[in-house]
Amino acid sequence: MPITVAALRETAAGERRVAITPEMAKKLRGKGLRVLLEHDAGRAAGFPDSSYAEAEFADAAGVLAQADLLACVLPPDNAVFAGLREGSVVVGQLRPYGAADRVAALAAHKLTAFSLELLPRTTRAQAMDVLSSQAAVAGYRAMLIAAEASPKFFPMLTTAAGTIRPSKVLVIGAGVAGLQAIATARRLGAQTEGYDVRPETREQVESLGAKFLELGVSAAGSGGYARELSAEERAAQQQALAEHLKSIDVIVTTAAVPGRPAPKILTAAMVDGMKPGALIVDLAAEGGGNCELTRPGERVEHGGVVILGPLNLPAGAPLHASEMYARNVFNFVELLVHDGALQPDFNDELVARSCLSHAGETRFSA
């Protein structure tokens, strides 16, 4: 019997992605694996069942009963784990931080679970890096949402009745999401600045044709993330930022530290100083937001400034987000399969560091 790689229809609110695309189903079959999907698993992403030439379909219970490996985008309800056979593998964004019950449930059902957010950010892991691939979608979409919600044009416009000046856009945080947001603002013709506490991001910001905003505070950290700033450093950063924000039309914030609440960078006082009609899109809303006034999933108006806190941005471009996600999953699954069998090699740091549970044991603590 070949290994059965399976995926369910995602059930989180607003989720439209799927962990296995037709392209990846074909590649899995090419590796001698069987692909089994829940009916309509890819439909919301733009992949009707008919587009999967290389997959079989069943209802959710049937999929779980036959799955050797279940791939998911977001963690399913813990009840789903009970439907899998002991020793089965679960791969996906399992969001283990603050979710001890989920990790315990995976271990209790003797599942071998891998949370792809925990992969080390090494060169070898890049092809499986779901945080990066989905952050690229989030950054792009956050800037589109900003452009659409702004009362101003992004590009300069020259008309018979005179010229419209381009918008001034600031992106805070120059990780993958921030850089994609900068690239999108630049494409749209806005006058674009990027800011990050890590000075080594300057070159990347500038390579996109944006200006690097200099506030005189550095917080180079490890693993590609910023370290947390001291209280003093934050005060200096905030004062310089507040002054600068008075001229800005649109801010997209993208500063996140994994497993921790999002750092509060924009205070209510800063927003008070901004122009009426200015707009903030807080991509870190899921982690509580980079702006004090952000309410996750909502639109807040504060003295003429609008603050949007959109959630699960990658789900809004589900076709391409799924394509990238499924490729990440496929590359990770390849690591686990040896001689046609699922044999995770726990000496491989990619396997070891992403593992949440194995053989009844918990291997993760937040």
Next chain:
Amino acid sequence: MPITVAALRETAAGERRVAITPEMAKKLRGKGLRVLLEHDAGRAAGFPDSSYAEAEFADAAGVLAQADLLACVLPPDNAVFAGLREGSVVVGQLRPYGAADRVAALAAHKLTAFSLELLPRTTRAQAMDVLSSQAAVAGYRAMLIAAEASPKFFPMLTTAAGTIRPSKVLVIGAGVAGLQAIATARRLGAQTEGYDVRPETREQVESLGAKFLELGVSAAGSGGYARELSAEERAAQQQALAEHLKSIDVIVTTAAVPGRPAPKILTAAMVDGMKPGALIVDLAAEGGGNCELTRPGERVEHGGVVILGPLNLPAGAPLHASEMYARNVFNFVELLVHDGALQPDFNDELVARSCLSHAGETRFSA
């Protein structure tokens, strides 16, 4: 007493623009005119009362009682006209087609009304051309809405897990709105095509870096608009188009003939042939739509294809749309003022052709 140029807060649903901006209030004052606004007239556009250094404020009734010239974005309720003094002037987009009651009310109250949509499309009129300035905003916003609603990325994206191909975008109708939509799709990195029945638009489409779609039907008309196609021409156009649409991810339609229902270009059968996940944004929704399936102001899903029919797109970018609109109004008002008095010269074709009513007489018939 100087002439009083006035504006009310617009009251149409969703309308956020204002006919007089702070910049234009200043220019009107510079011409020796008095500017009088209703409280909060510009607030929704991003212009709080405090931003008008050169204007006075009153309530709506007070504004009407003192106005010599009332500027508006969209036509106010007919009841508003009763509040103006006889002989006063009204300037704006008065939407006279199919609105005989409005034209009659303007004449009955002995108002001199100018509908800027009726200006001839001559070089001299360009600086007052509200259709063009607002269509530019509409085209830009329609494409942003399309990019945001599409399940696919517009630009090509190269990631560690492989490449995402750019979206294929088709813009139907290459007037001001269509060209701005094309420019926006190109900025966002989509593979962009433009189509228009007027072959002379090819050069403009190509100058934006887009491909001109050739379907073998020409309908060059007069006044910068397309003529209506014959039944035979339309059939040929539709067959070629239907075949082409099978490969398209996003369509923005912009084909409008003033004073007539929007031509139906996309049939239900064509939409049936499109890919699941494809998206249509119908900018002509207000005139009934270029797609048979469009429902004005709504989102329709048809066999996996989504059709959006957004209304009043310029109101969604109210700050810049108002800036352009107010400049158009200012340039027209300049035509009407001679030696500090309102003296429309009906020998001027711009004045004569835009006039709806004067001295108790109707001067327009749809």
